[in-house]
Amino acid sequence: MDPQPELKITNTLTRAKEAFRPIDPSHVRMYVCGPTVYDFAHVGNARPVVVFDVLVRLLRRLYPRVTYVRNITDVEDKINARAKENGEPIEALTARTAAQYQADMDALGAERPDVQPRATHHIAQMITLIERLIAKGHAYAADGHVLFAVPSMPDYGGLSRRDRDDMIAGARVEVAPYKQDPADFVLWKPSSDDIPGWDSPWGRGRPGWHIECSAMSWEHLGETFDIHGGGLDLIFPHHENEIAQSRCAFGTHTMANYWMHNGFVTVEGEKMSKSLGNFYTVHDVLKEWPGEAIRLLLLSSHYRAPLDFTSAGLKEAKAQLDRLYQALRNAADVAVEPEAPAGDELMAALLDDLNVPLAVARLHEAVGRLNKATDPAERSAAKSALLGGGALLGLLQADPEAWFQGGGDDDLDPAEIERLIQARVDARKGRDFAEADRIRDALKANGVELEDGPQGTTWKRAG
């Protein structure tokens, strides 16, 4: 038996692939930046959810306990603006959007994080952090605001490898007059009466963007933890500033040991943008495609590489899943042990910085073995590899019959389909192939395709 190879992940802090060594091997702790709840999640929002879902599944196989925290940002100026626009209370907007987010991510097969803290439930912790930062000389109050004093942290910028002076030179935003240094960023800002605010030592106000993640990761994972994830675009300023806040508040050398960032999603070759009107929301795509196909498409390139989300890609993802489920359907009678292992090769692919595309290729190879093999033990092993590997990737856990026959609410009902199939079987027995083909064509016209196999005729809804 080979020893279990170790997990390697690319750490943005070092820009290198490193062996993963948890702070406490009996309890791995991970934080991923979650949504700001003011609108439907788009496919770009969904990518980190799916990517880190695979990582958590893998970590749970490797370590006895994993705590996965993904926040919900429910206080933010965009939320305020949208609520005003809609003429609805902020709580109504955030509650509805958060519920929709949950439903969409469930549909993508993402397991729910262990904790989904809300920013508004952690105002006290934020204030505590800010007070500590002020006490330690890393922050100052000015004009109703509290700002983080970037020059007070000598090694600020380590994650994004940004020189402070360059940042200022390239800054696109006017420097506010209350800033002592152009690079300083807001921890707390005053709220007017018509927007959410909380009492604080600096008057009624609301938190800046970055402080919530420092507060929530502290509350649920401690001063330092193992992995912090999110989209590439969050490296600067968000994650850089989180690091500054947490490390300066706690006097620690590190906030999280490993920082992982997923690449951007484009749509039909273009960046999603409101002006182009090419936002694909998960909610909309789910109307036409199975969540599992969306998931597979989001996993089809390596997590750090860019991903082009296209309808052709959805079609191919669906076709791949059809092939995989077809094999499972044909092997319905093959017994497998529960909790099947994933297979060494698939496991090795994931351990190598989450090489999901290679892992999916292993799945296809397992399908080939399953389809080809006649030996029962071989078939059972191949099916186990397929289901076990699928479980690790969050794929192939549906019932194959449901995969092929589900959906299509306004089409023929299954009983009618079965009746027609029987009629066709009778016609074929009488060698009346004209009638048999007529029935098959009629069903096909209604989106139902037949397959004559050794065990009789099966059907599926055409995708």
Next chain:
RNA sequence: GGCCCCGUGGCAGAGUGGUUAUGCAGAGGACUGCAAAUCCUUGUACAUCGGUUCGAUUCCGGUCGGGGCCUCCA
């Protein structure tokens, strides 16, 4: 201007200093009443120019092309 990433066969997409990725699509064949599903066969790809090397798609440098970030966007 600063920091970072990418350029693989029709498409998607891994990987490697010298040997088949994988899938989709296409072509031929087997099976089938005909199909479908499945199986078999098939496609000599690595932007470009130099360098290192016995040998580079893989390492180094230049060029061209594309993309991201640079204060609140996953």
